[in-house]
Amino acid sequence: MLEWIRDRDHLRKAQREHEDFFVLAFWGSFSDAAQRALAELKQFSQEAKDVPLYVVDVQKVRGLHKEYGVASVPTVVAVEKGKVTKRIEGVESAAFYAVHLSGATPSRSHGDSQAAVRRVVVYSGPGCPACGRLKTYLRRHGVAFRDVDISRDARAARQIARRSGQMAVPQTDINGRLVVGFDRVKLDTLLGIQSERRN
Numbered sequence: 001m002l003e004w005i006r007d008r009d010h011l012r013k014a015q016r017e018h019e020d021f022f023v024l025a026f027w028g029s030f031s032d033a034a035q036r037a038l039a040e041l042k043q044f045s046q047e048a049k050d051v052p053l054y055v056v057d058v059q060k061v062r063g064l065h066k067e068y069g070v071a072s073v074p075t076v077v078a079v080e081k082g083k084v085t086k087r088i089e090g091v092e093s094a095a096f097y098a099v100h101l102s103g104a105t106p107s108r109s110h111g112d113s114q115a116a117v118r119r120v121v122v123y124s125g126p127g128c129p130a131c132g133r134l135k136t137y138l139r140r141h142g143v144a145f146r147d148v149d150i151s152r153d154a155r156a157a158r159q160i161a162r163r164s165g166q167m168a169v170p171q172t173d174i175n176g177r178l179v180v181g182f183d184r185v186k187l188d189t190l191l192g193i194q195s196e197r198r199n
Helices: 008-017 032-047 094-100 129-140 154-164 184-191
Strands: 002-004 021-027 053-057 075-080 083-089 120-124 146-149 171-174 177-180
Touching (some): 002 032, 008 053, 021 032, 032 094, 120 129, 154 177
Parallel strands (some): 021 053, 120 146
């Protein structure tokens, strides 16, 4: 369920209806990133129909972003019992929103990161040395992943470019969060891999 907030009264009504949990996304037509995030949020909303999701156009309902400490769009907040419990800035995938904004499983993202993170997709292309190094690195650490060759899958290439704003490979989707390039620090953080820097 995705609904646009018309004004402050509409938001107050939504807060009363969903006092336990709801998601509020801050959007602006002036932001390309916000446009990409909205597409992902719509997909998330279709798949997670039980999650109350509201979108605020910051140009129409002015000043509301300040009440939630929002400085940029897109920003998505989870509100539980009147308090912001999660904040996601920038563009993420529908899968990422599903993992991190599900009111039914708020504790899954805490603690045991190895158990929570195991959906890994590598977007690669032919003749890409960094792609080979990335896949070798993941295999060495026992990380199972699905490999998508974007030269053979035009739809996947379009989707990944829309999500990240880049055509570069490799790109790795870890539980819905994208890592562009072979960025070991980000990969290690998201996958719970202990740093190898021992020299």
